[in-house]
Amino acid sequence: MFTRKPVAVQDVMTDPLLADYRELAQICGLSACWSHSDSFSTGRRAAGSFAMYREEKRGPRPEEDRLTNIATHIAGIAIERQRQHEIYEERDARISLAAESAELAFWVLYPEGKMPG
DSSP states (O other): SSSSEEEEESSSTOGGGGGHHHHHHHHOOOOOOEEEEEETOTTTTOOOEEEEESSOOOOHHHHHHHHHHHHHHHHHHHHHHHHHHHHHHHHHHHHHHHHHEEEEOOOOOOOGGOOOO
16 A cells, blocks of 8 residues: 555565565465455545455455455545545534524525535
């Protein structure tokens, strides 16, 4: 996740990248791992990653790599949508608090009758 690049570890027991996780991998019977970080982390810390683990020592096959990339992209869309939803909710709460504090009433009109979110 820190590099924001796909990672493929064919042997968890020998790869220095996962040295801190060898004992856990051994307990779980995992030998290989590959992952992708979300694609919506531009300019920010990555929000998450999607990883696949295997019992056998090997890298991802092309189809597995493609599916991991697709799953990561879909998860990134969901994370970004949730972030935007939270921003809108916070904005609406602030507007409501300001209106209540000033004892004002207001209406919000959306083009074509569409509500945000």
